[in-house]
Amino acid sequence: MSFLSKNLRRRIKIFLRKTTFLVILATTLASILFLRPYFNGLYEKPPTFEDRLPEADFLGRCYLLDVAKETSEMLFYHKVPFRDLFSYEFLLGQGKSYGLNLQKPIYIFANENGNWGVMIEVTDSSKVLPGIQRISKFIDIKETIWNEKKVYKYEKENGYLTYDKNWLFIYKGSEFSKNYNHILNAKKGGMKQCWKEFLNEKHFKDEKLVIYSNWKKLQNQGLETALFAHNSDSSSFSLLSYFKNKKPLNIKLKKPGIELSSSNSVIKQLNIHIDISKLRTAYNDPIYKFLFNLGKKISFPTKEFLDAWEGDLCFTQGGIAIIHETYIESVMDEEFNVTEVKSIKEEKIPGFSLLLSVNQNSTNLINKLFAKGILTKHENHFQFLASPPLSFVKKTNSLLFFSGEHFPKQVMSNKNHGIWTEKGTKIGFAIDSLSSHEMFGTIHIPIDRIIRRNKFF
Numbered sequence: 001m002s003f004l005s006k007n008l009r010r011r012i013k014i015f016l017r018k019t020t021f022l023v024i025l026a027t028t029l030a031s032i033l034f035l036r037p038y039f040n041g042l043y044e045k046p047p048t049f050e051d052r053l054p055e056a057d058f059l060g061r062c063y064l065l066d067v068a069k070e071t072s073e074m075l076f077y078h079k080v081p082f083r084d085l086f087s088y089e090f091l092l093g094q095g096k097s098y099g100l101n102l103q104k105p106i107y108i109f110a111n112e113n114g115n116w117g118v119m120i121e122v123t124d125s126s127k128v129l130p131g132i133q134r135i136s137k138f139i140d141i142k143e144t145i146w147n148e149k150k151v152y153k154y155e156k157e158n159g160y161l162t163y164d165k166n167w168l169f170i171y172k173g174s175e176f177s178k179n180y181n182h183i184l185n186a187k188k189g190g191m192k193q194c195w196k197e198f199l200n201e202k203h204f205k206d207e208k209l210v211i212y213s214n215w216k217k218l219q220n221q222g223l224e225t226a227l228f229a230h231n232s233d234s235s236s237f238s239l240l241s242y243f244k245n246k247k248p249l250n251i252k253l254k255k256p257g258i259e260l261s262s263s264n265s266v267i268k269q270l271n272i273h274i275d276i277s278k279l280r281t282a283y284n285d286p287i288y289k290f291l292f293n294l295g296k297k298i299s300f301p302t303k304e305f306l307d308a309w310e311g312d313l314c315f316t317q318g319g320i321a322i323i324h325e326t327y328i329e330s331v332m333d334e335e336f337n338v339t340e341v342k343s344i345k346e347e348k349i350p351g352f353s354l355l356l357s358v359n360q361n362s363t364n365l366i367n368k369l370f371a372k373g374i375l376t377k378h379e380n381h382f383q384f385l386a387s388p389p390l391s392f393v394k395k396t397n398s399l400l401f402f403s404g405e406h407f408p409k410q411v412m413s414n415k416n417h418g419i420w421t422e423k424g425t426k427i428g429f430a431i432d433s434l435s436s437h438e439m440f441g442t443i444h445i446p447i448d449r450i451i452r453r454n455k456f457f
Contacts, residue, residue: 060108099127115173222286265319312357321404
C-alpha cells in the first residue's frame with residue numbers, strides 16, 4: 001500500500017511538472033502574439049534620410065562643399081563681395097559649428113507654383129538651436145508649435161525652419177504642413193518613386209549639383225526625364241543637360257551644312273542642322289505638334305514649311321546694317337527755278353539674316369507666306385512681319401534673307417547651337433549629341449551677369 005502511494009505521488013509530480021511547463025509555454029506564446037505589434041513598433045528600423053524626402057516637380061542633389069571648391073576661382077576672379085563666406089573652409093567650419101553634415105549631399109525640391117524646400121543631414125542636433133538663435137538676430141523668426149514640435153517661422157517670406165535628431169528642413173511656400181507631415185511620418189523603405197528614379201539615374205552621377213525633373217508638363221510634351229548638372233570656370237557658368245523621350249525621336253543630326261557666321265554684336269542666333277525626313281509625316285510626334293501649335297499663333301504654314309525645309313536653319317539678329325537709298329529732292333536756284341536732283345542717303349537698320357536649306361517645294365512655301373501676309377514686298381525689299389527691310393536671294397537649294405547691302409558670310413558646320421539674349425544676359429546653348437530617345441546639350445551663361453544682383457533676368 002505504501003509502495004502504491006509513493007508511485008502515485010511520483011506520477012502526480014511528473015504530471016504537475018509537465019502541466020506547469022505547458023502553461024508557461026502557452027502563456028509565453030500568447031504574450032508574444034499579443035505584444036508583437038508593440039515590439040514591432042518599438043524596434044522598427046527608422047527611415048533613412050532619403051526616405052523622408054517629399055516629392056516635387058523638380059528635385060536636386062548638391063554636394064555643397066564640392067560646389068564651393070569648383071566656384072571659388074570664379075568668385076575670386078570677379079572679386080565678388082563676401083566671397084569668403086562661400087569658400088570651402090568657411091562652409092565646412094560653419095557646418096561643424098552648428099551640427100550640419102555638409103560633406104553629405106543636400107537635397108532640394110521645388111514645384112511649379114514656386115514652393116521649395118531643402119533637407120540637410122544633422123550630426124549633432126544640440127548645436128542647431130544656437131545657429132537658429134544667431135539667425136534670429138538678423139531676421140524676425142517666430143517660434144511656434146507644429147505637431148508637438150518646434151517650428152521657426154519667417155512670416156515675411158512665408159518661410160519655415162525645423163529640425164530633429166538627424167535632419168534639418170528649410171521650406172518656403174504654402175504647403176509646409178503637407179511636406180512636414182511627410183517628413184515626420186516617413187517609414188523605412190518608403191522613399192518616393194520620383195526620388196528613387198533620380199538617385200538611380202546613371203547620367204551625371206559624379207556631378208556635384210544636379211537637377212532632375214519628370215514634371216507632368218514635360219511628360220505631356222513626350223519627355224520622360226530632364227536632367228541638368230552644374231559646371232563652371234572663371235568666365236562662364238554651364239548647365240549640362242540631358243533629355244530622354246518616351247518615344248523614338250523623328251529627327252537626327254545630319255552632316256555639315258551651311259551656316260551664317262556671327263559677331264559679338266549678335267543678340268539672337270540659331271543654327272540648326274538636322275535630318276527631318278521622318279518628322280514630315282510623324283503627326284503625333286511632340287516636336288511636330290509643338291511646331292504646329294507655335295505656327296497657329298501667326299497662321300504660319302507649318303506643313304508647307306516642313307515639306308520644303310531640308311533641315312538647315314540659320315538665323316541671326318543684332319548689330320546694325322547700312323543701306324543707301326536714292327531719293328529725289330527739289331532744289332531751287334537763285335532765279336527760283338526748281339529742278340529735281342537725285343540724292344543718296346545712308347540709313348542704319350537692325351541687322352537681320354535668315355538662311356534656309358530647301359528643296360523643290362520652296363516656291364510653294366514662298367507663295368503661302370505671301371498669301372498669309374507673313375512675307376510682304378515693298379519695292380525692292382521684302383519683310384517678315386516686324387522685320388527690317390530685307391534683300392532676298394533664292395537658289396536651288398537655299399533661301400536667304402538679309403538686311404543691309406553686304407552679303408552675309410556663310411560657312412560649313414555640323415554644330416547645332418545658338419544665342420538668346422534676355423535683358424542683357426547673353427545665353428548660349430548647344431545640342432551636343434542626339435539619338436533616337438536621348439539628347440545631350442549645354443547651356444552657357446556668362447558669370448559676370450550672374451554675380452551682379454538683379455541683372456540675370
